[in-house]
Amino acid sequence: MARMKNAAPMAAPEAPVRVLFPRDWTDIRGHAEIIRRLRILAAEDRFPHALLFSGMEGVGKRRTARVLARTILCERPGDSPCGICDSCRTMAAGIHPDYFETAPEARGKSAAMIRTDAIRDILVAASGAPTLAGRRIILIDGADSMNETAANRLLKTIEEPAGTAFFILVTNAYDALLPTIRSRTVRIAFGSLPRAEIAAALREHDAKNAAAIAALADGSLGKAYALAEEGLALRDDALTLLMELDTLRVEDIWARAEALGARTHEERTAWISYLQMALRDLLILHEDGGSTALYHTDRRDDLMVLLSRMSRAHLFDLLRETQELSHRIGANVNPALQAEAFLLRAKG
Structure with a gap:
């Protein structure tokens, strides 16, 4: 079953640089205009029955949704959670009876998704009257990952909202949601930071x-x-490949292809993306040698060395090759063989 929580998770941080659960609006990076609008709505208590937070992954949509939930459930009227009322304390403890959250869950080797039983359970759990606050809040993270039956079940509830239920849907892929769900929510689009x-x-x-x-x-x-x-070891390896491309021997290509094939799918995907970023940087430098709008800002000197060796035509050829490599590896074609073919073509 997809995870369902009736309050904010307070698990220990997964990593030393990450703060998982925000306390108030000061814990949100950027998005000043969105926060301003949400705080006005909270202060005036005039929310629609469903909001849809959309935007690229990792920009703070879920964090914003959680602070909004804390603000709405707070016993003290206003545009921010007070942090000291019973509602705020139960949210901090992870046991608020009027807050429900679900997210995609993987089963076995299948892709993570929100299944019908998860949506059914969270809707049933949230269908009663509020216990502590004035309404019940349902946060659905990764809403685009709902299977079709789950999405249709949610749609029926959103079309005919019961009582005081308030929905916040969060998605990295707005277009992947059912058009009928999109049309019945108020979208708030988050930009990059x-x-x-x-x-x-x-x-x-x-x-x-x-x-x-x-x-x-x-x-x-x-x-x-x-x-x-x-760390940046994977990025540095991709740039090293570009730097050494002209001098690679056949046995070097075999070794590099084998090493890339032995990596995880996520690592191979990231490695290719670093390569594409470098090629994009080089194209920018071809047009404007003084540009600072680079991905690999810390490796500018290396990029300038590469710039003297690669024509624009060659760079476009390499970009096409990396796109083809990404497509073939994504289709589960033998990654080592595909990497070898790619390196042979790239070397020319």
């Missing part, structure tokens, strides 16, 4: 290479935290 904002958050947690990671995170604080945990 500025690099400076991400770098500041990383520095607060003493993360190394904050500026470089902020550039690579492409607007996602969640991705930045993950990169801070993982």
